Amino acid sequence: MLETRYFKFSLELLLMPLFGILSIWTVFWLELRFGVNFNNYGIFPRRLSGLQGVLFGPFIHGSIEHLYNNTIPLAVLTLALYYFYQKSATKIMILGMLITGVFTWLIGRPSYHIGVSGVIYVLASFIFFKGIFTKYYRLIALSLAIVFIYGSMLWYIFPIEESISWEGHLSGFLTGLLLARIVKTEIPEPVKYKWERDDFNEENDEFLKHFDENGNFIENTTSSEEEKIKVVYHIKRPKSDN
Numbered sequence: 001m002l003e004t005r006y007f008k009f010s011l012e013l014l015l016m017p018l019f020g021i022l023s024i025w026t027v028f029w030l031e032l033r034f035g036v037n038f039n040n041y042g043i044f045p046r047r048l049s050g051l052q053g054v055l056f057g058p059f060i061h062g063s064i065e066h067l068y069n070n071t072i073p074l075a076v077l078t079l080a081l082y083y084f085y086q087k088s089a090t091k092i093m094i095l096g097m098l099i100t101g102v103f104t105w106l107i108g109r110p111s112y113h114i115g116v117s118g119v120i121y122v123l124a125s126f127i128f129f130k131g132i133f134t135k136y137y138r139l140i141a142l143s144l145a146i147v148f149i150y151g152s153m154l155w156y157i158f159p160i161e162e163s164i165s166w167e168g169h170l171s172g173f174l175t176g177l178l179l180a181r182i183v184k185t186e187i188p189e190p191v192k193y194k195w196e197r198d199d200f201n202e203e204n205d206e207f208l209k210h211f212d213e214n215g216n217f218i219e220n221t222t223s224s225e226e227e228k229i230k231v232v233y234h235i236k237r238p239k240s241d242n
Contacts, residue, residue: 016089017078021071024116027059028067038114043101043168045108053113054101060114070116073150077123084142085130088185095183096122096175103171118168121157124150125176133180136187 031038042057044050061067082089100118124146131143157170 042112042114058116108167118172121172122176129180
């Protein structure tokens with residue numbers, strides 16, 4: 001099938017979600033194991049040294065609860081991205097992280113912004129809006145699934161909790177929308193039936209020849225000599241006693 005070429009599952013698709021999960025858990029384990037705190041490697045808005053957080057901030061988490069809450073959405077959304085948008089997925093991940101980090105650095109409060117939630121908002125936003133923009137039925141269904149599962153995330157792009165970096169969430173949401181608009185992705189062309197093609201000729205269609213201009217069925221009762229049934233008899237002669 002045509003769609004198999006575009007939407008094909010393989011074990012390689014699991015590598016990026018697995019890499020992302022192992023990365024954030026390894027960093028957290030290192031903090032616990034050696035008794036260090038990496039928070040000062042996060043994004044600190046409008047401070048030049050705070051730009052390092054654009055690269056390091058997504059891998060740092062403040063607590064086990066913070067880490068756990070980000071793990072499952074990161075795995076699910078990354079897998080969905082790499083399954084449905086294989087050729088552009090890595091570009092989306094890299095650009096999404098960088099642009100979200102810069103936006104957060106520009107608009108954030110003067111505090112360290114850490115966590116991969118900004119990237120999660122990029123993925124959710126991109127998958128939702130890209131499905132709507134493509135108007136392809138499988139991707140629209142994926143967009144609706146994202147709304148159903150993660151629709152409540154939308155509230156956290158607003159400053160409803162002091163301890164949550166809503167600036168990072170808002171930056172990720174807007175970045176996903178931006179990338180959905182400007183990044184070209186390859187999707188299957190809609191299947192066209194014979195009568196939907198531009199070169200379709202009604203006069204040459206065998207099926208339509210059975211109907212008149214008013215749509216009434218025409219029974220074909222004419223037949224040529226060649227079309228008549230020919231019966232051939234084979235006579236078996238009895239065997240002679242001699």
